Amino acid sequence: MKPDSGWYREGKAFFNIDRAFYRPHSQVGRDLAILAAALYRVRHGQLRVLDAMTGCGVRALRYQLEAEADWVWANEGNPEVQATLAKNLALGMRPRSYRITQQDANQIFFSCYQQRDFYDLVDIDSFGSPTPFLQTALWATKIGGLLYLTSTDTRTTGGHNVEKSLQVYGACARAHPAVHEQGLRLLIGTALQQAGTKGMQVQPIFSLFNGSVHRVMLRLVMDQPWLPENYGFLGYCHDCGHYQTVSWRKLGDVRCPACVSSTPAKPMTLSGPLWLGPLHDIDFLGQMIRLAKDWQWSRRVKLLKIMEAEANLPPYYFTLGEIGRHGKLDIPRRDRLIQLLRDRGYQAALTHLDFQAVKTDASIATCIELAKQESTNP
Numbered sequence: 001m002k003p004d005s006g007w008y009r010e011g012k013a014f015f016n017i018d019r020a021f022y023r024p025h026s027q028v029g030r031d032l033a034i035l036a037a038a039l040y041r042v043r044h045g046q047l048r049v050l051d052a053m054t055g056c057g058v059r060a061l062r063y064q065l066e067a068e069a070d071w072v073w074a075n076e077g078n079p080e081v082q083a084t085l086a087k088n089l090a091l092g093m094r095p096r097s098y099r100i101t102q103q104d105a106n107q108i109f110f111s112c113y114q115q116r117d118f119y120d121l122v123d124i125d126s127f128g129s130p131t132p133f134l135q136t137a138l139w140a141t142k143i144g145g146l147l148y149l150t151s152t153d154t155r156t157t158g159g160h161n162v163e164k165s166l167q168v169y170g171a172c173a174r175a176h177p178a179v180h181e182q183g184l185r186l187l188i189g190t191a192l193q194q195a196g197t198k199g200m201q202v203q204p205i206f207s208l209f210n211g212s213v214h215r216v217m218l219r220l221v222m223d224q225p226w227l228p229e230n231y232g233f234l235g236y237c238h239d240c241g242h243y244q245t246v247s248w249r250k251l252g253d254v255r256c257p258a259c260v261s262s263t264p265a266k267p268m269t270l271s272g273p274l275w276l277g278p279l280h281d282i283d284f285l286g287q288m289i290r291l292a293k294d295w296q297w298s299r300r301v302k303l304l305k306i307m308e309a310e311a312n313l314p315p316y317y318f319t320l321g322e323i324g325r326h327g328k329l330d331i332p333r334r335d336r337l338i339q340l341l342r343d344r345g346y347q348a349a350l351t352h353l354d355f356q357a358v359k360t361d362a363s364i365a366t367c368i369e370l371a372k373q374e375s376t377n378p
């Protein structure tokens with residue numbers, strides 16, 4: 001069917017959108033969620049999904065048809081899309097394997113808690129930030145289960161409204177060149193803090209930024225040690241481009257350790273508290289890659305491999321433009337710079353967050369030095 005007929009196909013799902021929200025560009029976020037859900041289903045022997053903001057039902061359909069969910073609860077608050085949703089699920093899903101409701105997501109989550117009905121995967125695909133739903137969603141998620149959060153709030157997470165970031169994330173988001181990563185880390189950090197109020201924790205399975213939307217798939221866990229190095233502040237030096245993780249214990253007048261020539265050293269701009277640990281679970285990503293290969297999802301394999309390579313690198317990246325600006329040189333060639341860094345024994349990779357950037361454990365000064373050598377001796 002042609003898209004303008006109102007009918008769409010995505011993965012194994014076939015559905016009508018009528019007046020429901022559907023954004024084809026978000027397929028990448030749905031594809032990765034389906035892979036994670038399918039692996040969870042294999043590992044745990046069951047998969048019950050609560051798709052709290054289902055829209056036309058594309059996720060509900062895909063969780064069942066592709067991840068083999070045993071049961072899907074599809075909720076959508078907008079009364080105008082209920083008929084389309086009902087039609088889509090009736091057409092594509094097994095009878096008696098799903099439920100449709102039209103309620104506020106918070107009400108649904110709280111009712112799960114009241115009835116002790118916990119879900120293996122809770123999907124919150126909200127507009128703006130998901131934080132108004134976070135506390136209650138944690139009540140609806142099984143310990144060991146998955147929580148998938150979406151945020152379209154890039155203005156706030158990008159440091160353009162510090163007051164709002166304090167209100168919404170309980171954290172200070174400042175502007176710097178690695179803000180796409182900051183959006184993911186704020187989301188994980190807020191979820192970690194909120195889970196912490198209940199004696200629980202979250203661990204990222206994968207974190208995805210695709211141009212305008214941040215998504216994180218988290219595992220809810222209990223009885224894990226709280227690692228102080230995973231939750232703290234990130235300093236950025238506007239003068240030299242250096243980043244520095246900062247523990248809450250060291251707050252106060254944080255100066256850039258890389259600005260050695262300035263006395264006193266330049267102050268750093270601090271963002272946080274936010275998640276400072278790995279963005280992805282590297283073992284889980286490996287399994288997602290294998291499954292994506294089996295399913296011949298070659299574009300997703302490519303993306304997941306980039307995510308795998310960046311998984312354990314420090315919590316920021318250097319854009320090529322920043323390296324050029326601070327080094328007063330032409331923009332370096334990305335792949336060549338990565339190779340030079342590796343030759344010097346550093347870890348270095350491209351990042352799915354910004355294809356005009358490098359992620360590395362080398363300092364920006366080293367990146368500049370190598371880029372300069374390369375420009376004078378290509």
Ligand SMILES: C[S@@+](CC[C@H](N)C(=O)[O-])C[C@H]1O[C@@H](n2cnc3c(N)ncnc32)[C@H](O)[C@@H]1O
Nearest residue numbers: 021022053054055076077078103104105125126
């Ligand atoms: C971004 S769309 C979700 C689209 C769908 N998940 C997809 O992948 O295409 C957000 C949906 O959430 C619904 N919504 C917004 N706030 C809600 C709330 N508090 N409770 C339930 N549904 C809500 C909107 O009507 C909209 O259909």
